[in-house]
Amino acid sequence: MTVLSAVRVGPLARVNPVAKLATVLTTSVVLIATIDWVSAAVALALECVLLLAARLPLGVVVRRTLPLVIAAPLAGITTVLYGQTSGHTYWQWWLVEVSDGSISLGLATALRILAIGVPAIVLFITIDPTDLADGLAQIVRLPARFVIGALAGLRLVGLFVEDWRALELSRRARGVADGGAARRTVGQTFALLVLSIRRGSKLATAMEARGFGADGPRTWARHSQLAARDWGVFGLGIVVAAVSVAVSVATGSWNFVFA
């Protein structure tokens, strides 16, 4: 399942997924709390430096962040055109109004999307689902039944993709694929649901037969714990957030959204 395979190179591969999750969450919360272009620009600059240090394959990073790199300027331009007007107005046409205020807001929006999105994507593509499940169960202490169940279910996603394709081809073979696409999709979705439930219940039986859900304590073959390296990554996240806030406050552009 290509969709789920993690990038396992560079120093990030050995960082506990729980630490990555925590890092992304803290920096995001801080960056969401303000709307100014300075904090976002500083954060993004620092992140780019760290990204280089992570030594991930450039092609993969570009491919995975591409949607974001396209979406961020679009969101920025939309904000420039329609955003809240203030200061000097440069151009106006019907609802469109480009002003000092909307330009800086547009810039801030585009940078913020990148500053929050890029590290999230980069950290997530290096997360192996199995390692994440280990961490969530052993460190965050989420219930094992839930975490392992979800992990095993995730593996079925690839099979669903295959099932969907087979359903599609079989409709062509049965002579009903020339028209009525909407109705066919509904029928196919229902068929996929039936197949998924069957696959799911077979997997559940297989897991049960291997003692899943048995009474008594469960052990973990893979030990998941937070090491110095993990705290280091989390610390770097805090530093990025703190420096961007500090620069933003020092330059007077800090703009707390909840104020």
Next chain:
Amino acid sequence: MSSASGPCAIRASGWGWRHAGRARWALTDIELSVEPGERVLLLGASGSGKSTLLSAFAGVLGGDEEGEERGTLSLDGTDPSRQRGRSGLLMQDPDAQVVLARVGDDVAFGCENLGVPRQEIWSRVRHALDAVGLDLPLDHPTEALSGGQKQRLALAGILAMRPGLLLLDEPTANLDPDGVIEVRDAVAAVLADTGATLVVVEHRVDVWRDLVDRVIVLDDDGAVLADGAPAIVLADSDSALRQAGVWIPGAVSIEPAGEHRRSADAELLIEAQALTVARRRSTFVGGPVDLAVYERSATVVTGANGSGKSTLALTLGGLIPEHAGTVHARAALRGDASPSPIRWRSRQLLTRIGSVFQSPEHQFIAQTVRAELAVGPRALRLGPVEVARRVDELLVRLRLDALADANPYTLSGGQKRRLSVATALATRPKMLVLDEPTFGQDANTWRELVEILGELRDAGHAIVAVSHDALLAPALNATEWSMPRARAYDHDDAATGPDALAARVVRGGGR
């Protein structure tokens, strides 16, 4: 948690089970006692409740909401559902049993659930992988395994739990001949190593015959019909077993069905030249194949799991485009349509090429068997009288008339297979492409399918079947083609080109 070890004993007394919502008991009055270390082959017709019995031994039948139980059943004197880990269940579908993404983790899964300490888990994992002969790194992706390897992986996962009872539910039904031997040998090695009790359910007696020391036969009503040493039971209940569709030696005749002789004037229907096939542009490539299909002929394409046989069937069937090379439909097949089947409209396929998929369930689109058969004729815009005539004829011919109003999903495996073939026949295609038509079928269904395919061929249709069933080609007196051996494939890397090997004719038929 039971701390018992060593081979396990099974006792059943007046035991029966009825699935929730069913009127009929799946199993009744099971009176049975299996001693520690015994190796039992469990036989019976499809639907006789063999799998249910294995699930009961494994303790995974579920509670009161799943069904009703009567009598008693015990492993070492205790209820099986309170003895998790005492038994290990290997099921039929290799894809349904892989739990985790890496080989080592998957084997460790059972041990974790049983609370085995970490250091001990990994030594058990290595030992188990060793015992089943899976010589792979612990972080090898489970997804990249073949069917036979997946079954051996599941067996290793069971073995690591150190069960006293191995329960195998048709563990080789979905495998190619190499995979069957792999799994059988792994089980033999495990038994030699642990001395565990074995209960195996399987249609194909010859695979397990030498490994078991006792055979139990269930009748259609789920009661014990015969029980004893293999040589005696297999000889005694020969006719009963034959009726039950069990694959005893000589269960099916491989005398060619029909008086087949390809006439010199048979028209060429379709031709594949330097054809390589792929599910998607970027994935694994099978081929190259050079193949010519004539009317009034049968062709069986063989090859290992993963050699691209199924993809070849889809490509020849006009369902997916060629990866490279050409599929060229001749005038006798295409009529007024384009020479390239992939360009045909869905409706144009119906009278030209019928496809029968490996999994019948992917093909069902109606609520009843009758409606399912009417889908194709209706798409051809035939009149209601003609549609009804064709449907009724097929219902009788494929013995589905009693099930006309049943939902296709509720049929048994053999019935589903017959229905999926019937749906393709309803529009009378000149060529029929079947993917593993005899897959997992009992001997009765097998015989019926071969008869139907033989009749169709004699009536002038072309039959193309991809299959790893070694009996099929001789029984159809078919031309046999072998797919070139698959190259190792990588998930992310696009395959770069066809293998240098060409498909070769193994055995020319029809002379």
